[in-house]
Amino acid sequence: DAKTTQPTSMDCAEGRAANLPCNHSTISGNEYVYWYRQIHSQGPQYIIHGLKNNETNEMASLIITEDRKSSTLILPHATLRDTAVYYCIAISSNTGKLIFGQGTTLQVKP
Amino acid sequence: DTAVSQTPKYLVTQMGNDKSIKCEQNLGHDTMYWYKQDSKKFLKIMFSYNNKELIINETVPNRFSPKSPDKAHLNLHINSLELGDSAVYFCASSQRGQVGTKLFFGSGTQLSVL
Numbered sequence: 602d603a604k605t606t607q608p609t610s611m612d613c614a615e616g617r618a619a620n621l622p623c624n625h626s627t628i629s630g631n632e633y634v635y636w637y638r639q640i641h642s643q644g645p646q647y648i649i650h651g652l653k654n655n656e657t658n659e660m661a662s663l664i665i666t667e668d669r670k671s672s673t674l675i676l677p678h679a680t681l682r683d684t685a686v687y688y689c690i691a692i693s694s695n696t697g698k699l700i701f702g703q704g705t706t707l708q709v710k711p
Numbered sequence: 712d713t714a715v716s717q718t719p720k721y722l723v724t725q726m727g728n729d730k731s732i733k734c735e736q737n738l739g740h741d742t743m744y745w746y747k748q749d750s751k752k753f754l755k756i757m758f759s760y761n762n763k764e765l766i767i768n769e770t771v772p773n774r775f776s777p778k779s780p781d782k783a784h785l786n787l788h789i790n791s792l793e794l795g796d797s798a799v800y801f802c803a804s805s806q807r808g809q810v811g812t813k814l815f816f817g818s819g820t821q822l823s824v825l
Contacts (some may be wrong), residue, residue: 620721635812643755644801644816692812698767699812701754
């Protein structure tokens with residue numbers, strides 16, 4: 602599974618879009634990009650995933666570059682409840698072996 | 712209804728004791744997992760069961776023994792607890808065969824070994 606690199610921490614103003622980058626330059630053709638988040642003292646929560654195309658759901662949007670070497674998770678209108686550690690994971694489609702890195706600690710400020 | 716539930720939420724025990732953590736999922740998934748989150752907050756997979764069959768077993772000490780009586784339950788038994796076993800243990804489930812690996816996690820069991 603490809604290694605991912607994320608900034609250690611980011612701040613975002615409440616109501617603004619939060620853009621969380623992730624580098625996965627060694628990603629292979631059958632590996633998806635997954636995003637999870639972990640709010641303090643809770644279990645990780647699935648956010649979104651994609652292979653090549655940009656994806657959007659009720660929680661977030663995922664923008665994947667054409668060469669698939671990097672991606673950005675966008676929370677369009679961040680709230681205080683979005684403060685969490687966000688994990689970007691590159692994984693092949695059929696394995697359950699998620700490997701979590703350090704993630705990005707997003708602090709949403711009033 | 713809680714999708715993935717773990718009990719107990721907190722577990723405080725003495726070194727050398729044996730303890731169990733229970734996990735149940737009502738999502739109809741066929742795959743369940745145990746993850747461990749240490750004090751540095753790194754999440755690492757320990758085990759995975761698919762339809763009661765062990766499919767992932769990371770280098771975990773033999774003192775840890777998962778048991779899956781049916782596909783909705785995956786319990787974790789720990790023998791001879793050590794100080795280093797103190798961590799938060801998360802259970803998760805997913806449905807294999809579907810595109811991707813969307814895991815649903817429980818709220819965790821905080822184990823403190825004194």
